[in-house]
Amino acid sequence: KLTTGIDGDANGAILTNFKTGSYTLINNCDFNKDFTISCWVYIPKDTTLSTGNSSYLFGTTTADNCQGGFRVTLRQTTDGYGLNVASSSSNALLTYTDKIDTDTWHNVVLVREGNYFLLYVDSYLISTTIISDDANFINTALSFGAYVGEKWDYHNGVIAYDNIMIFAKSIDSNGIATIYKEKMWLGGR
8 A cells, every 4th residue: 555644653654564474565666777765664662673683674585685686674783773785786785874763754765876776864865885787686576574475474563664656767865855855755745
């Protein structure tokens, strides 16, 4: 269910179902070209993440090795929560930042612009990562909350997603600032 309100009370937001499977699956996306994925994410305080102190926020992968895809995960450390980005072009965690506070909504945006991934949180560019020239993102399904096709128990947290948007182009920093400021999609309220 795609929603338009960002009121923070889960009115129309997508909530993880505590344990099993991916929750929103958007099919037939081409991630070998420029794209932008934007979503608002709410992580409640004391959210329990899966084994390894991380949980899948969104991506196209079917397993940890990111074969044929990419993923953005939420990581927990003693200092708080941060984001990791991994892709099949590097098969390694590419980004980590402690920028995510709990009990509030955050706008998380991943942009592919040519051979780069750009990761934004609340309109701030927090990381730029090189994608190898031969990267082939063959997976065309985008999932939120768990790996594509995941069936096993995942995490006990309730993470909310709202205003999920996918653009078949890279959006520049001004456009991302507009999404954050207006808490909306680019076409208007």
